[in-house]
Amino acid sequence: xxxxxxxxxxxxxxxxxxxxxxxxxxxxxxxxxxxxxxxxxxxxxxxxxxxxxxxxxxxxxxxxxxxxxxxxxxxxxxxxxxxxxxxxxxxxxxxxx
Amino acid sequence: xxxxxxxxxxxxxxxxxxxxxxxxxxxxxxxxxxxxxxxxxxxxxxxxxxxxxxxxxxxxxxxxxxxxxxxxxxxxxxxxxxxxxxxxxxxxxxxxxxxxxxxxxxxxxxxxxxxxxxxxxxxxxxxxxxxxxxxxxxxxxxxxxxxxxxxxxxxxxxxxxxxxxxxxxxxxxx
Numbered sequence: 001x002x003x004x005x006x007x008x009x010x011x012x013x014x015x016x017x018x019x020x021x022x023x024x025x026x027x028x029x030x031x032x033x034x035x036x037x038x039x040x041x042x043x044x045x046x047x048x049x050x051x052x053x054x055x056x057x058x059x060x061x062x063x064x065x066x067x068x069x070x071x072x073x074x075x076x077x078x079x080x081x082x083x084x085x086x087x088x089x090x091x092x093x094x095x096x097x
Numbered sequence: 098x099x100x101x102x103x104x105x106x107x108x109x110x111x112x113x114x115x116x117x118x119x120x121x122x123x124x125x126x127x128x129x130x131x132x133x134x135x136x137x138x139x140x141x142x143x144x145x146x147x148x149x150x151x152x153x154x155x156x157x158x159x160x161x162x163x164x165x166x167x168x169x170x171x172x173x174x175x176x177x178x179x180x181x182x183x184x185x186x187x188x189x190x191x192x193x194x195x196x197x198x199x200x201x202x203x204x205x206x207x208x209x210x211x212x213x214x215x216x217x218x219x220x221x222x223x224x225x226x227x228x229x230x231x232x233x234x235x236x237x238x239x240x241x242x243x244x245x246x247x248x249x250x251x252x253x254x255x256x257x258x259x260x261x262x263x264x265x266x267x268x269x270x271x
Contacts (some may be wrong), residue, residue: 002098003109012111013197013202014195015115015117015118017195018113018118022118022191023118023182027123027169028117030167031117031127032107032117033197034130034157035130035133041137042139042140045146045149049221049224050221051219053236053237053240054240057245060227060241061252064255065255066254067156067161067259068244068258069254070165071164071259072263073261074265078172079267081172087213097112
């Protein structure tokens, strides 16, 4: 079960990374980051079967930080949308060379 | 039986994740994401992490996804059907990076259960004994409120800071 769960976690992480790289909608990029966090949580839980309960505690903390990150990130998206009227990440090019 | 349910849930999780990446409408992506999170909660149950499965459904699939849905509805992005996949060189670079990442991750997984370092830790038998003795909530709560108490309190402060920051950022007039 451990190897299968870790493989699933790796595949989910890769799909999340692909989504972050190829989508331009800022909200979808956020969702893909959440997929990556979940992939890491899955490998923590799978390894905690072998290495002790601390892995599950880490997942607990990761979920808390993910909730905080989602709240702040969505607030930033709202305030950017007020300014640019879009959530396309390629339009936010003020700092681009 | 365990293996069969694992593979069903894993297929659902992967399909949901691919749906998140490929679906055109943000609301569709979000619903695929809820499916992925629910499948991962099921896998947590199979891995004997019942408390985290409950938290996953309540906090992630409940609270965080509703927050995303609320923002999509607030900004009226539900019917944004413009194609927004990157094309050309960027896409190829993305596939290169992702492929390399997949290769590195797959290499890490070879023979993971035979690694001698696992003998230093309790292993599945030790975990089963702990769970039978304390139950899953007790097994998590004891270290959470003793060894990791400082981290727990800091996470509480972090949530408060995020709350205030989110309100300040999303306020109409700055």
